[in-house]
Amino acid sequence: MRILHCLSQIPGKTGSGVYLQAIVREAAGSGFEQAVVCGLPETMPVNETDLAIEPENIFATRFDSNDLPFPVAGMSDVMPYPSTRFSSFDEHRLNLYKKAFSKILTAAVEKFSPDLIHSHHLWILTALCKELFPEIPLVTSVHGTELRQLQLAGHLADKIIEDVQTVEKALTLNHDQRQKVLATYNLSPEQVTVTGTGYRQDLFCSDFCNKEKIPTIIYAGKLSRAKGVLWLVKAFNNLNDNAQLWLAGSGDGPEADEIKTLAIANPRIKLLGALSQPELADRFKQAHIMALPSFYEGLPLVLLEALACNCRVVVTDLPGIRELVTREAVKDGLVNLIPTPPLSGPDILLPENEKTFLLHLEKALITQLENVKKQQFICCHSLQTTLNETGWQQVFRRIKIVYNEVLQKQD
Incomplete structure (x- = not known):
């Protein structure tokens, strides 16, 4: 089977990019022939994408180039690298974007001749795949950020919804x-x-x-307000505790600068920067608590990664979280859920709700720090079952079933 994967941004830098790397790796292990279309900065070599395929089968649409004179357009408004917001797209910029990706998609299909296209996000690139190659079956992985962009870039929404109606299969992260x-x-x-x-x-x-000998809290992800990192730093600063906070990840723009400035002022907070998967695993194995006070998530696999490394968790009570970490883990206190605050739009915390959210976050951190000091060990059987069943091998097994179903229907 020949699969063409399509992601409109940089592989490996966000959840969808890690997902792509994992699926490509699993498919390679199953003997699939593969190619990838992705969006990269003009100066980034394709071998830095860490994709388990030959460089000649990676087809990059180049941003910050003559064809696209702006940074990579990101599916989140704050990305871990310089990026452009879809909400800033006018008709001219949208046409440049479509033209550049159409050119690369056409070249990839002509050279690689895929049996099936597997795109990421029900967004512009997926719509282009179906418009240009209606005869090639299209499977699309949903990551959740496209649902948010339908609100943030509302002027693009109606056309995108119309253009993705004929995808063969959309693959979601959870039932919600x-x-x-x-x-x-x-x-x-x-x-x-x-x-x-x-x-x-x-x-x-x-x-x-x-x-670590000192109780250690770790956050892993983009340094942005939507991820709740600013309030995590503020909550940590309010704790009267001999603990430390690690911030793993990067960000670009004033939001990241604000978070970094506040973090640097506290010697008990360490900025780790962007970490590779092995580096992040090492940090989780050293930390005691993983905190993710985010206002919007698709399905944060970082929670599973932390739990697998024996970290306790503090996380916002978002849709799909209880299903992911299991209700038993919540009941036993291994996972502490923070009430989701009222928001403006998909991910903006209203000023009048900041105090309450901060108090809830502080309380959750204090509870988990006390559990760490007690050296409590919890054996959560349902969580262990979930961890055993959610490796990438199992995920790809389910995706492979979809591939076969779609191709059989075409025959």
Whole structure:
């Protein structure tokens, strides 16, 4: 089987990019022939994408170039690298974007002749795949950020929803997201199936855990307000505790600068920068608590990665989280859920709600720090079952079933 994967941004730098790398790696292990279309800065070599395929089968649309004279357009408004917001797209910029990706897509299909296209996000690139190659079956992984962009870049929404109606299959991360996709995109129930997300079980595990002597909280992700990082730093600063906070990740622009400035002022907070998967696994094995006070998530596999490394968790009570981490883990206190605050739009915390959110976050951190000091060990059987079943090998097995179904229908 020949699969052409399509991602409109840089592989490996965000959740969808890690997902792409994992699926390519699993498919390569199953003997699939593969190529990838992705969006890269003009100066980034294709071999830096860490994709398990030959460089000649990576087709890059180049940003900050003559064809696209602006940074990579990101599916989140704050990316871990210089980026452009889709909300800033006028008709001219949109046409440049479509033209550049159409050129690369056409070259990839002509050279590689895929049996099937697997795109990421129900967004512009997926619509282009169907417009240019209606005869090639199209499977699309939903990551959740496209649902947010439908609100943030509302002037693009109607056309995108119309243009993705004929995708063969949309793959969602959980059942809640499936319901949102059905309601938002008006797809039929037969078009949308849950395949979930996964993590690297070879890296993220309890083997060789060496926890810090000082209680350690870690955050991993983009340094942005939407991820709740600013309030995590503020909450940590309010704690009267001999603990430390690690911030793993990067960001660009005033939001990241604000977070970094506040963090640097506290000697108990360490900025780790962007980490590779092996580096992040090592940090999780040293930390005691993983904090993710985000206002919007698709399905954060970073929670599974941390739990697999024997970290306790503090996370916002977002749709799909209880399903992911299991209700038993919440009941037993291994996972502490923070009430989701009222928001403006998909991910903006209203000033009048900041105080309450901060208090909830502080309380959750204090509770988990106390549990760490008690050296409590919890054996959560349902969580262990989830961890065993959510490796990338299992996720790809479900995706492979979809590939075969789609191709059989075409025959």
